[in-house]
Amino acid sequence: MPDVPQQLRPINPGGTGTESEPAETADVDFDGTALQQEITADVAVLPASAADTGEAEFDDGEVYPVTEISYESSRYNQSALLVTKILADRYPEQDEIVMARINGTPIGSGRVDVSAPNDEGLVVIDSYDSVRKLKQGTVTASFDDAPLDTVITTVCAFADVAPARVDVDEDASTFTAYEGRSCAGVLDDMANRVRGAWYVDPSTPGGLPVFTDGSNFAVTQHEIEHILPDTDPGLQTAPYDGVVVIGGGEATGASRVYSASKDPVRAVAGDTGSGARVYEHEDKSITNVETAQQTAHSLLDEFERQSGTGQIKLVGDERIQPLDTVIMPDSLGGQEYLVSEVTHELSSDSGFVTTVQVGALIDGAVDAEGDVRGPGTPTP
Known part of the structure; x- marks a missing residue:
């Protein structure tokens, strides 16, 4: 790549750990008015070997100023996509490590899949985390x-x-x-x-x-203050009433991972009677009743947690990650929800916005009909 102005070069080309300068104040439309946010954002590029032990830190890499960040991650073990647009004097190579942070908080990292210039002279990088x-x-x-x-x-x-x-x-x-x-x-x-x-x-x-x-297991709890329009997590019913787990033949003998019995192990959890909505899970690697029972109860717990679902869009909060919980304002019910998916987006057009997909009601109120109220549902 040809020589470029100094402002396009890495902030710390030798990995010295110098932080980037704060970005300009960004505006987010909140309840008809512009809410101002002062944002600091930067991206570090590290060699592929940095992931071998996991001990490398952000400031060990080449730190570049960034103009846009989009990070989508999910608790359902889908590979998270990190897209960044940086001012750089080179194109990060495939499998190099990209780490992004906003206001000093790491929000995502991944291995480079593609890096290429755009028509604005920026380097656009697509990277995926280890789930891929x-x-x-x-x-x-x-x-x-x-x-x-x-x-x-x-x-x-x-x-x-x-x-x-x-x-x-x-x-x-x-x-x-x-x-x-x-x-x-x-x-x-x-x-x-x-x-x-x-x-x-x-x-x-x-x-x-x-x-x-x-x-x-522990989660981080966040109290939500500034919610943007069109937020409606809604009200859901757990998708199944009971779970049946069917494994392989019960293992015996010196090497119990190999089946000695023709009859598969079986376990149930919840309501599996007539008329119940039953989820059947078959896993031949389960070779004893205890493991089957643990799996059945775990799956039932997961289905019950899915009773609250929907989307919350809020003024950017870089701290929120999947498996954290968010507490809605009292005006919207005050319930606590588990974060299923989160997208952090930073751009000059929309400022910094965080979109949260909630997938589990942790602590909900109950209305007069016995239904759990979701955020956005009027209080009786």
């Missing part, structure tokens, strides 16, 4: 009473991903076998069995996964 590699990688292995943390680390290694953190009971273990199942799918299975979760830490290079069981 975890969905592409597959597992063929058996685990016979293996420690759960070892299983998680091994599964991630099949996708050439290093987990950022594994928080599970040190005594937890599992019997299971897989042949060609996606790494992300195995992590889903393990999370169901321990009533836990796995997600991406946006502050790690490349967006590395965190796995936690129910005992270690």
